[in-house]
Amino acid sequence: MSAATAIVEAYNTSTDTWATKTPVPTTVHRVSAVSVSRKIYVNQIALHFIYDPTLDGDPAPTGDTAAPADVTGFMATAEDGQVVLDWTNPTDSDFAGVMIRRGTATFPAGIASGVEVFNGAGATFTDTAVTSGTTYFYTAFAFDSVPNHALGSAQATATAF
Numbered sequence: 001m002s003a004a005t006a007i008v009e010a011y012n013t014s015t016d017t018w019a020t021k022t023p024v025p026t027t028v029h030r031v032s033a034v035s036v037s038r039k040i041y042v043n044q045i046a047l048h049f050i051y052d053p054t055l056d057g058d059p060a061p062t063g064d065t066a067a068p069a070d071v072t073g074f075m076a077t078a079e080d081g082q083v084v085l086d087w088t089n090p091t092d093s094d095f096a097g098v099m100i101r102r103g104t105a106t107f108p109a110g111i112a113s114g115v116e117v118f119n120g121a122g123a124t125f126t127d128t129a130v131t132s133g134t135t136y137f138y139t140a141f142a143f144d145s146v147p148n149h150a151l152g153s154a155q156a157t158a159t160a161f
Helices: none
Strands: 002-012 017-020 038-042 045-051 072-079 082-088 095-103 115-120 124-127 135-144 154-159
Touching (some): 072 135, 082 154, 115 124
Antiparallel strands (some): 002 017, 002 045, 038 045, 072 082, 082 124, 095 135, 135 154
C-alpha cells in the first residue's frame, strides 16, 4: 500500500468557491492504488488523495501506466447532415478502445474537454449531431483497460453542410 494525504474542502454556494475545512485531519490514512492526485466529490465535500512516497518510504505504484499508441489515419469527412470519422486503431496488445471528443472552437485537449461523441473499439463513426455551416474539431484518444489514454495527437476537422 502507498501513503496518501487527505485534504478536506467544502463548497461555498454563496461565493461559488471551494475552501479548505479546518481543522484538517492530521491522521494519515493508508489508501491503496492511488497513483496520482484524485478529487472525489461527495455531497459537496471534496477529498483530495495525493500520493506521497516520502510519508513512509513506500515505493511508487507499479502496474500498467503506459497508454497505447494514438490512432493513425484519423480523418473527418463532411457529408450531407453528418461528419464521417475514420481511423486505424493501434496494434498494442492492451488496446481496448477509442474515445472521440468534439469541439466547436478548438480541438479538445484532453479526455474531459469537448463533447464525447464516440467510445468503443470500432474504426469508424458517423456524427449526425451536427449543424450545417459549423466547423467541428475532433480529437481521438486510444485507451487500454486500465484505462490509460493516449495523448490525443490524432485530430481532424470538418465543416458540416
